[in-house]
Amino acid sequence: MSSIFGEEDEKVKAPEFKRPNCNSFFDKWRFCRSARNQFHRYYIYGSWQECSLYWKAFQSCMKIHNHKIYRGKGVDARSNGNG
DSSP: OBOTTSOBOOOOOOOOOOOOOHHHHHHHHHHHHSHHHHHHHHHHHSSOOOOHHHHHHHHHHHHHHHHHHHHHHTOOTTSOSOO
16 A cells, blocks of 8 residues: 555554563552652642552563463463472
8 A cells, every 4th residue: 555655555564462571560569658758748638649550560571571481381270280
């Protein structure tokens, strides 16, 4: 297909998806739970910040990460490794 300028469009490749590092989720949760952040949020907004979303994201990331490690080793993630 040609563009409006009459040139042929090259195939545009979508960037590869890279799974975020689980440490980034943990860092966000740790910052959210910090006294400095909580007091700032209370002073500005009048309420504490709910941090469970960051913890759940970290847990989900670790589950995915651990599942891929087990699959890579050929071990069924549902078994306890005893055969």
